[in-house]
Amino acid sequence: MGSNSIFGYLWAWLPALLRGLWVNIEISVLAMLLGTMLGLVIGAVSLSQARGLRMLTRWYVLLFRNAPILILIYFTTYVFPFELNIFSWTFPFPDWIKVVIGLGLPASANVAEIFRGAVQSIPSTQWESAQSLAFTRAQIFRIIVLPQCIRRMMPAWMNLYAGITMSTSLASLVGVHDVVEMATIASNTVARTDFTILIYFTLLLLFFMYCYPIARLTRSLEKKHAN
Amino acid sequence: MRTNTDSIAQSRAFHQDRPLVQLRNVHLAFGANQVLKGIDMDIRKGQAVSIVGPSGSGKSTILRCITGLVHPEQGEIYVGGVDVRALTSEQALIQLRKNIGFVFQQYNLFPHLTVLQNLTVAPIKVAGVSPEQAQATAYELLRKVRLAGKEHAYPGQLSGGQQQRVAIARALAMRPDLILFDEVTSALDPETVGEVLTVISDLVSDGMTCVLVTHEMRFAEEVSDEVYFTEAGRIVESGPPEQIFHAPQSERTRTFLQRALGKTGVEHPPTMDVLPAIDFKGIQFSY
Numbered sequence: 001m002g003s004n005s006i007f008g009y010l011w012a013w014l015p016a017l018l019r020g021l022w023v024n025i026e027i028s029v030l031a032m033l034l035g036t037m038l039g040l041v042i043g044a045v046s047l048s049q050a051r052g053l054r055m056l057t058r059w060y061v062l063l064f065r066n067a068p069i070l071i072l073i074y075f076t077t078y079v080f081p082f083e084l085n086i087f088s089w090t091f092p093f094p095d096w097i098k099v100v101i102g103l104g105l106p107a108s109a110n111v112a113e114i115f116r117g118a119v120q121s122i123p124s125t126q127w128e129s130a131q132s133l134a135f136t137r138a139q140i141f142r143i144i145v146l147p148q149c150i151r152r153m154m155p156a157w158m159n160l161y162a163g164i165t166m167s168t169s170l171a172s173l174v175g176v177h178d179v180v181e182m183a184t185i186a187s188n189t190v191a192r193t194d195f196t197i198l199i200y201f202t203l204l205l206l207f208f209m210y211c212y213p214i215a216r217l218t219r220s221l222e223k224k225h226a227n
Numbered sequence: 228m229r230t231n232t233d234s235i236a237q238s239r240a241f242h243q244d245r246p247l248v249q250l251r252n253v254h255l256a257f258g259a260n261q262v263l264k265g266i267d268m269d270i271r272k273g274q275a276v277s278i279v280g281p282s283g284s285g286k287s288t289i290l291r292c293i294t295g296l297v298h299p300e301q302g303e304i305y306v307g308g309v310d311v312r313a314l315t316s317e318q319a320l321i322q323l324r325k326n327i328g329f330v331f332q333q334y335n336l337f338p339h340l341t342v343l344q345n346l347t348v349a350p351i352k353v354a355g356v357s358p359e360q361a362q363a364t365a366y367e368l369l370r371k372v373r374l375a376g377k378e379h380a381y382p383g384q385l386s387g388g389q390q391q392r393v394a395i396a397r398a399l400a401m402r403p404d405l406i407l408f409d410e411v412t413s414a415l416d417p418e419t420v421g422e423v424l425t426v427i428s429d430l431v432s433d434g435m436t437c438v439l440v441t442h443e444m445r446f447a448e449e450v451s452d453e454v455y456f457t458e459a460g461r462i463v464e465s466g467p468p469e470q471i472f473h474a475p476q477s478e479r480t481r482t483f484l485q486r487a488l489g490k491t492g493v494e495h496p497p498t499m500d501v502l503p504a505i506d507f508k509g510i511q512f513s514y
Contacts (some may be wrong), residue, residue: 004368008428046237114351125331125333125335126337128296128331129331129335129336129337129394130337131296131324132294132296132320132324132327132328133324133348133349133397133398133401134321134324134325134353134400134401135321135349135352135353136317136321136353137317139352139353143348143352144337147339148337148339151339156274213338214356
């Protein structure tokens, strides 16, 4: 393979691309971590008896589930400061963290809905039979309902994970050095049409290799759950 | 009845000759729908009592009242001398339910737990039994319901009849003073009804106090000490099974029994070794 073959260029740029992909993976993992923790809290509150709190979480979920992700990323990028000064400490607020928040917000709204749906999908007969065995409500929730919810939530959660991973490609638009940004730089540097085509195909393949196993796992979990 | 600190005062007032379960003039409505219109019932320790009657006559609701799952607006319910209607706190209801087993029509096993875990989770978490002791009891109960070897199966892997027998064992694992059976064979395939009824009739022979809401008339006749016939939220007639099934005093009881016994043509046998043959328009199904 000659040095001016497009595959030669690809080989040379591959480490940079993979470094970029690693940024996408980091962002997706952190966004899902944030989204899951926040979403479970919001989902739990949305099941509470207090009407005011329930309405608040309802609006939160509606707002962030119906917002385009690109707008949320722009929103967090331009609304949040680039650094935070508390007394004499300075906390930098890099763009990639803003993207994590921008993706974490819709993720949390979706997780909240997934959680609420799972809890409500547990038949009331499970509560009744556990009550008959003299469990307290708190025990029923912890020992009987929650473990069943986790199973029911898994396929939807993984689906969301794949979706959020794909959305990390939007990070390049706010200047994060992710895999898409790397591909654009490579394409501009090599400046050959055939290489541009190749590198975007490579990009597709990289995302596919990351998201397809998640989709397959989701499918098999769904099948297992159906039984 | 086992005494617990909450009910000592009430238990003192409870005489030895008093029925274990006593219902007096119990009324209950779901919205505008009057379900129970004055139920009186006495269930003594060691008795097997059947409640029969048309669907929607309030049979299952009676069981739910006894265990405090629903709260009647009028009347008195005593279980082991404890006034059930006065129990308002969760703790008090839990003390009551520790002594009452409940078996549901749809089994309602915990699908995420193995058979063994289904049997041990309440004894460990509620009754404070040690895991070793709870497991030993569970193995013993599984033998009793003829399911030894199924300890590590999940409920979804078992047949309806097997699941229902696990549900009975799960109720027994709490060592209750009485067990309420709510149409426990209604959701089962005909061929598995027998195995569940066999287990129940074993319990009755052991002297366990059992209250059965059932559509299995022959079975009710065979095992019961007392049968209640309910219709439209009232008890029409009660008495020993010989009276209810062979010399009913009420015309309504007679009509119901004629229909109930004539409807299916074949009654499910109470034991597993007698198997039915169904003759349907000249086509015979033998088992």
